[in-house]
Amino acid sequence: MASTARQSPWRKPVERERERGEKREALLHAAVQFFNERGFHATSLDDVATSLNVTKPTIYHYFANKDEILFECVRLGLEGIRQAAETVERSGGSGLERLTALMRDYAVIMTKDFGMCVTRTADHELSTEGRAKFRALKLEIDQIVRRVVEVGMADGSIGQGNAKMITFTLTGALNWIARWYDPDGPSSPEEIADACVATLVNGIAPRANRKRKA
Amino acid sequence: MASTARQSPWRKPVERERERGEKREALLHAAVQFFNERGFHATSLDDVATSLNVTKPTIYHYFANKDEILFECVRLGLEGIRQAAETVERSGGSGLERLTALMRDYAVIMTKDFGMCVTRTADHELSTEGRAKFRALKLEIDQIVRRVVEVGMADGSIGQGNAKMITFTLTGALNWIARWYDPDGPSSPEEIADACVATLVNGIAPRANRKRKA
DNA sequence: TAAGTACTATACTCATGAGTATATAGATGT
DNA sequence: ACATCTATATACTCATGAGTATAGTACTTA
Structure with a gap:
């Protein structure tokens, strides 16, 4: 039975950690594209967030501030x-x-x-x-x-x-x-x-x- | 008499035009140094003005806006x-x-x-x-x-x-x-x-x- | 000397965007 | 069942800085 349980909606701690890392990386990827295209100052975190269907506070869940993202x-x-x-x-x-x-x-x-x-x-x-x-x-x-x-x-x-x-x-x-x-x-x-x-x-x-x- | 008149405080129109040009150039020089050092966005026109002992509105007497200065x-x-x-x-x-x-x-x-x-x-x-x-x-x-x-x-x-x-x-x-x-x-x-x-x-x-x- | 023009300052307005206080939904552990 | 923890959203605050409205001063010209 357990062998056929394909994809439980509940993740193990390890998996959740990995998902968190993936989300962080997705944010970096979205951000770097904006930075390259528009420049750091001209990029608002609202834009970055919106492009991934989330809102700004979510970003602050993964990064301390905008500077850290650029770094x-x-x-x-x-x-x-x-x-x-x-x-x-x-x-x-x-x-x-x-x-x-x-x-x-x-x-x-x-x-x-x-x-x-x-x-x-x-x-x-x-x-x-x-x-x-x-x-x-x-x-x-x-x-x-x-x-x-x-x-x-x-x-x-x-x-x-x-x-x-x-x-x-x-x-x-x-x-x-x-x-x-x-x-x-x-x-x-x-x-x-x-x-x-x-x-x-x-x-x-x-x-x-x-x-x-x- | 005119030959010894060294430096009248009254300028001829041509000279005044030249002085205007010199002031404009001085503003550009001050601005470009800030731009190179801090970047365009991080440079405020207040800083540029202050560095030449004038105020921001003076800059707008010589340039339409900040973009024009950079350009x-x-x-x-x-x-x-x-x-x-x-x-x-x-x-x-x-x-x-x-x-x-x-x-x-x-x-x-x-x-x-x-x-x-x-x-x-x-x-x-x-x-x-x-x-x-x-x-x-x-x-x-x-x-x-x-x-x-x-x-x-x-x-x-x-x-x-x-x-x-x-x-x-x-x-x-x-x-x-x-x-x-x-x-x-x-x-x-x-x-x-x-x-x-x-x-x-x-x-x-x-x-x-x-x-x-x- | 009156009118006009060039130049500069004081004291605003206004938009933008970083960062936050607070709430909530769901998942987790006891 | 209850207390927590994680992830996310709504709805703010607040600083900064571009650009302006207004006014005064000094020089120029008729």
């Missing part, structure tokens, strides 16, 4: 980038190979909702505490990228130069994808990522010894 | 870029030489107040009309850059590729300068511009036939 969005985006960067850093291959892989993953994330939010959110939109954590996370990512650049310079796969400035230049081009990528456009995130990375790796001047794929 | 700021920034781009496009040299010069000027502008404002302002912060003009101006600049890229591909000074995507990648890296440039930092705008452009032109992979300066 969670950028945190998710940055966490994704950091994990990709860490994984790649630890992988094998030359510095250039690792950096190429890292940039590709980075670029793809920039076309996703939470990645976009990272680029579209300015420091001053976050609360004081959020801002500090935001900067710390961005710094961490920057340092991973810079380390990979330095590895490449050391093993000769990347030309010599100012690693800090190079890192900023590369991540800048990648970050900006979030400002022009159009999901309805002709190119997929992967195509865009590949094209961007190719330009950054090879530069624009023609190469005598041009190789397809690094 | 004028981004317009000035974009106008600067466009003029630099047009001048360079018409200059001599290979496509690559022109593009290099264009990117350098572009990068330097990105470290100035109005240039920064262009990058830091999102479409949705402008009024509907402002937004349309903003996009049109950005498109115009993009097309100049893209034409120069295509010239370079045609004359062989730039490697073959998707001109649109390359343009976005390059301008992205340049635009992002406005997000990390620190006037109190160790590098001057010119140094940053040169470093960025070098990375974008040469890429990061080492070049067999490396030349200093394109």
